[in-house]
Amino acid sequence: MKTVADSRLEALGWHHLYSGKVRDLYESGSHPGRLLVVTSDRVSAFDHILEPGIPGKGALLTQLSLWWFGKLGEPTHLAAAHPSLGEHLPDEIAPRTMIVHALDMFPIECVVRGYLAGSGWAEYRVTQSVCGVPLPAGLEEGDELPEPIFTPAFKAPMGEHDENITFERMAEIVGDADAVMLRDASLRIFMTASAIAAERGILLADSKFEFGRDPQTGEAVLADEVLTSDSSRYWDAATYAAGGPGRLESYDKQIVRDWLAANWDKTGDPPELPAEIVERTAARYRELVDRFLVEP
CATH class of the missing domain: 3.30.470.20 (ATP-grasp fold, B domain)
Structure with a gap:
């Protein structure tokens, strides 16, 4: 199923290539050797993608990855990232997006x-x-x-x-x-x-x-x-x-x-996550990012 993000990225020349449990990959003839990686708010457990997602999760994961890429001193696949991408991508997509080198x-x-x-x-x-x-x-x-x-x-x-x-x-x-x-x-x-x-x-x-x-x-x-x-x-x-x-x-x-684990016997489709579980999980993601990004 084509998402809103797919449609907006296609209008900019990025075409959907692959979707994993959390990340979506896009390619463009205008950017050979590059991929656009968009981290979604999807959450999975026990090999199932669950509903609803965790609000803000994609941006938080991207932010933390970028922070670590800058700290580790290791060669990485990163070619470009937010905020420079904000000039070219919709505001709701740019904070959870990286342009990376295509690798084997x-x-x-x-x-x-x-x-x-x-x-x-x-x-x-x-x-x-x-x-x-x-x-x-x-x-x-x-x-x-x-x-x-x-x-x-x-x-x-x-x-x-x-x-x-x-x-x-x-x-x-x-x-x-x-x-x-x-x-x-x-x-x-x-x-x-x-x-x-x-x-x-x-x-x-x-x-x-x-x-x-x-x-x-x-x-x-x-x-x-x-x-x-x-x-x-x-x-x-x-x-x-x-x-x-x-x-x-x-x-x-x-x-x-x-x-x-307490509310599903792993048969059929998993139940929808309660709002309280979603909110508590989102808070844990935010807390970790906050603790790392504030210098000691």
């Missing part, structure tokens, strides 16, 4: 974990390892790991689960040299980001990065979103240190997941 994307989610949570915690309980990386016995959910670990995943088609894989399997997919390069870059970025977050009283529990190769230069660069609420798990450091049931509350859509 690696089919790998480069996940780094500094703490034991999420699917890593579930796997550890069964195997005492995560993606083939052995971990010490006796760890509890939320525990900090002795050092960050790289736990890649193979990117699945839309609507399917990404597959956690070992580093050895990743090397079979992308080759030994690229596997080492992606692992080392991911760990380096995670360590840099963890230090920046700590200055703001925030713990970076885990994050996933995506990389692509520039077909013109052959350089592998950081792509897609980076270190946003949708790609990373953040905790408040003071709350975590205090302990208790709320210490692992994250700045993301966990509120949505928890409500859906």
